[in-house]
Amino acid sequence: MHTVEMTTKEQEQAIDKAREVAAEFRRLGPAADEQNTFCYESAGIMKDSGLVGLPVPREFGGLGADIWTVSRVATELARGDGGIALSYNMHYIMVGIMLGLLSDEQKKEWLPRIADGDILCGTFSEARGFGGLADTRAVPQPEGGWRLYGKKTWGTLSEVSDIWSGSATITDADGNLPTDFETRVANEHNFIADFDCGKVEGVRIEKTWDALGMRATGTHTIHFDGYYIPESGDCGEMRGGILANLEWASLTFASVYLGVALHTYDETKEILAKKSLGPTFAASVGDDIKTRELGYIQDGLGWMKVKNETARRVLHSTCVQLLNGDDDTWDPAMRVPLIGIAKVFCTENCLDVTRKAMHLVGGMSYRKGHPLERLYRDAAAGPFQPLTEEQTYMVIGGLELGGD
Ligand SMILES: Cc1cc2nc3c(=O)[nH]c(=O)nc-3n(C[C@H](O)[C@H](O)[C@H](O)COP(=O)(O)OP(=O)(O)OC[C@H]3O[C@@H](n4cnc5c(N)ncnc54)[C@H](O)[C@@H]3O)c2cc1C
Missing domain, CATH: 1.10.540.10 (Acyl-CoA dehydrogenase/oxidase, N-terminal domain)
Incomplete structure (x- = not known):
């Protein structure tokens, strides 16, 4: 692939x-x-x-x-x-x-x-999260194609997207969702269509994004009220399609949070290389204590470097495994969570590294506007992106215990 x-x-x-x-x-x-x-x-x-x-x-x-x-x-x-x-x-x-x-x-x-x-957004998550089967309805039209009704609550990048992609469940002609679970799964499809930054008919972007971190993502709510998707915009069954290609999410999420951890390292190193505590009488005593000379600071910065390098290696080797086609020999049911290990590892690493950075730099990093305060908030978003740590462990554990 x-x-x-x-x-x-x-x-x-x-x-x-x-x-x-x-x-x-x-x-x-x-x-x-x-x-x-x-x-x-x-x-x-x-x-x-x-x-x-x-x-x-x-x-x-x-x-x-x-x-x-x-x-x-x-x-x-x-x-x-x-x-x-x-x-x-x-x-x-x-x-x-x-x-x-x-x-x-x-x-x-x-x-x-x-x-x-042309920029493309991807909206799947609704009020019930990424795992919930799409409540957004794709109602078949007499002239062909579908009109969408519903809302996506996590519309990252939507304000500048020329093209929309995402999921909706195909209904009957009257707009009723399937009541049978298997049909509901089969009728959840991926679609792609023109979006023009949300200025197309039947679309409204509501600026709801107000979060702890990752604030520049503009992850607003997109409302659909008759958004037209021509037949050529149907990209097939949603779950199988997304899961078969989920490495593009897992490994690029991992990459972003590795980048945040590296940014954290850059900021921390620069501060600690220059910071002087002046005349000090506490755990360390001296007339001008420089942070770079303190053993635990050296140890802590080294720990951050090693953690980031380990995360980079996990990410690199997973990408190389895919490029080499190693996954052809894996249990297909395990493929998604095995790739997802890199995502879980890098997002958890980012949380560890931002926390450590604040310990080393000290209380000034807790003040609003400090680069580390923001990186700490941004890192907190990592675990929510699919597959989550819990979902990854659950799938692996379930398969190990004989689930299908
Ligand atoms: C900054 C940011 C940007 C985002 N941008 C987008 C975007 O552009 N497009 C998009 O589609 N989504 C986006 N999302 C949404 C994200 O992918 C999740 O859908 C969202 O965080 C809600 O999912 P959740 O798993 O946290 O919550 P829920 O789905 O409500 O899950 C609650 C809990 O149940 C667990 N859980 C969920 N499903 C299962 C299951 N099947 N089995 C077992 N446990 C389960 C979860 O791990 C969690 O612990 C974004 C999220 C963030 C934080």
Whole structure:
């Protein structure tokens, strides 16, 4: 499933470009967080960079990046700013997933547009979370196609998305959801359609996003009231389709939270390298105690470096396993949670590292506006992204105990 189209040099060029974009994100991130707004300026920066078309295969005009290159780009972007990067990560997730779902005709229709800079959002989660079968209804129309009714409560990136993708359950002609569970599962489909930043008929974006962290993602509520999806926008059965391609979510979420952990390390190192406690009489005694000379600070910073490097290696080796096709030999039922280990590891690592950073830097890091205070809040979002730690362990444990 995973192929490499770019040369090593081309991959490095994409990562260098991501570093340039990340510098802009780092400049813009604090204001977006403080004002609790999507970072609108970031859309132009991403489009100009050419990185919107990063995972689109060459034959459709994209850069043809493989999953490890996309992962490294996502890490670099998040090292700039986690919130802004997480929003464009939804785009990368959906392009990756769509590569496995779209028919040849659909690929010709959508992929060249994405290669040229059209942004894609992916909305599945509703009030009952990602696990809940879509309550959003896709009502068949006499002229063909469907009209959508319902709402998605987690619409990251929606305000700048040219294209919408997401799930809805196909109803009968009167708009009734299937009452039988198997039919309900089978009728939950993925769709793709024009979105024009929510300005299309039958769509309304309600600005509801107000959260502890990841505030620049603009994860608003999208209301559907007759949003039209032509027949060509049907991408098939939802659960099987998403789960078969979930590595694009698991591994890029892992990449974003690795980037946040690396950003945390950068900030912590810079502070600790310069910080002086002055004349001190407590655990350490001296007329000018420098933090960089304290044993536990050296130990703590080294611990952070090792933790991040371990997370990077877990992520790298999982991507390489997919590129090598190692997963062909895995139990298919285990494939999703085995890949998900990297996501769980990197999101938990990010929580550990941000917490440690605050211990080392001290009380100033707890004040509003301090970079570590924000990184700590951003890191807190990691566990909620699918598959969660609990879901991953539960699937692995259930299969180990003989479940199917
Ligand atoms: C910053 C941010 C941005 C997001 N952006 C998007 C987006 O763009 N698009 C999108 O679709 N979603 C998005 N989400 C939503 C996210 O993917 C989850 O759907 C959301 O956090 C709710 O899911 P949950 O599992 O936390 O809650 P619930 O589904 O309510 O789960 C509650 C608890 O039950 C557990 N659980 C859930 N399902 C099962 C199950 N089947 N078996 C066992 N245990 C289960 C969960 O692990 C959790 O402990 C975003 C979330 C965040 C934090």
